[in-house]
Amino acid sequence: MPTTTKAPQKNKKPATKKEKPDSQAAQDLRELFEEQLKDIYWAEKALTKALPKMQKNATSEELAEAIGTHLEETREQVTRLEQVFQLLGKKAQAKKCDAMEGLIKEGEGIIEETVEGPVRDAGIIAAAQKVEHYEIASYGTLAAFATLLGEDEAAALLQQTLDEEKNADATLTEVAETAVNLEATEEDDEDEGE
Ligand code: ZN
Ligand code: FE
Ligand code: FE
Ligand code: FE
Numbered sequence: 086m087p088t089t090t091k092a093p094q095k096n097k098k099p100a101t102k103k104e105k106p107d108s109q110a111a112q113d114l115r116e117l118f119e120e121q122l123k124d125i126y127w128a129e130k131a132l133t134k135a136l137p138k139m140q141k142n143a144t145s146e147e148l149a150e151a152i153g154t155h156l157e158e159t160r161e162q163v164t165r166l167e168q169v170f171q172l173l174g175k176k177a178q179a180k181k182c183d184a185m186e187g188l189i190k191e192g193e194g195i196i197e198e199t200v201e202g203p204v205r206d207a208g209i210i211a212a213a214q215k216v217e218h219y220e221i222a223s224y225g226t227l228a229a230f231a232t233l234l235g236e237d238e239a240a241a242l243l244q245q246t247l248d249e250e251k252n253a254d255a256t257l258t259e260v261a262e263t264a265v266n267l268e269a270t271e272e273d274d275e276d277e278g279e
Contacts, residue, residue, distance in 0.1 A: 114233060114234060117230070118227065118231065122227065127179035127180055128182040128185035136155065136159060138196075144202050144205065145203070145206045151253075151257060151260050169242050172238050173236065188215050188216050188219060191212055192209070192215075192216070195209065196208070196209065206269070207266055213253075214257050221247065224246050228244045
């Protein structure tokens with residue numbers, strides 16, 4: 086007779102049950118805002134290290150230049166976040182962003198799994214745009230929270246970064262459409278001709 090495969094259900098929470106907060110849990114919107122700031126602060130600092138690797142692996146000059154420009158902006162965004170912390174009377178503190186860690190890892194994977202040239206460039210653009218979209222979502226929320234909390238100066242700084250992230254995303258689309266994707270397609274045609 087087969088033994089039962091069902092594990093005891095005693096410790097299993099029903100799926101609908103709400104998470105019980107730990108002692109560090111944010112109590113209000115301001116605390117949630119501050120936690121999210123720590124998250125994006127970690128993410129931006131991680132990007133100042135990840136973007137140079139992406140840039141080095143890009144073949145297209147336009148792409149390398151776009152990443153280089155955004156690297157400079159990213160360094161300024163780190164400083165801008167430090168200003169936001171200061172405006173809130175808080176010490177700048179980073180808390181690991183699991184999402185950005187994953188997005189950066191994916192980007193590194195794409196570089197390893199593509200041949201150098203337009204195909205790798207297309208992969209780098211895809212990875213970079215995923216990063217920008219995460220940042221756009223993050224800064225959109227942060228700017229809205231700051232406004233709700235009456236932190237207008239912080240909101241303006243966060244909005245400024247949001248605009249830069251949107252621009253970076255648009256520039257990557259442009260590089261893809263004008264310089265990279267067509268060449269990547271041509272490579273496919275060459276392969277077929279062999
Ligand atoms: Zn960012
Ligand atoms: Fe950024
Ligand atoms: Fe995050
Ligand atoms: Fe960005």
